[in-house]
Amino acid sequence: MKEKVMSLDQALNLVQDGMLLAMGGNGMHRNATLFALGLTLKPVKDLKVCAAAPGIAADILVGTGKADRAYFGFFGLENEAGLAPGMRKAMQGANPTAKATEGS
């Protein structure tokens, strides 16, 4: 078995422009939130995200314009955390910055 431990910065640099990322977790639960926040500090662009129930991590990427497309069944944060603010900002209104493919 090969050792694969690396720094957060090294792992963030693995993500390249245009990649499709599957985001783990659900709603506010066990999302790789800090990793997603780290991506917002990198120049990477044109990402796409997918998950059955993407939550806060995908919301960060869509809301900051890092991701321009999301494939999902349900996109929200659930309970008191409510709707996904970044997703709404990116997808509602006259000039959306991200496209949703629901039911995928």
Add this chain to the structure above:
Amino acid sequence: MWGSDLLEQNPDFYKVMECPWTGEKVVCVRSLRPDYSIIHVQEADIYGNARILGPNYQDVLLSRASGHVILTTERIVGTYRMQEEPKLTAIPHILVDAVVELPGGAKHGICYPEYLTVDFDLHKEYQKAVKSGEVPKFAEKMLEGRL
């Protein structure tokens, strides 16, 4: 699928085909092939064998569907943990490219059993940051000393 607008809305994603055995019309859905799965777990060893405590959600499927996997983990544990109970390994090392030790990696959200509630002070800050377009500034605060 039948009776919904999904077929018309996403013609690149859904195709109606004939079942080769019965002739019945069936809806085929194009599969997604993610480049990376980004998964936060409670325990991983240095090779990328990972345990998920509590619900898996779809993470086991995501790891199999993706070309590569990046794990962030609450802690790195000895491989003996996996050897003691091999069936509890949710994601095996062969699927994984990167292991990042990142305690609190799911904050300001929840990671059972480490932190069990959303940090609503931070969540309000995040909501404001989204509205004002200052999420990278919020990210700098959350990642202080970790990058």
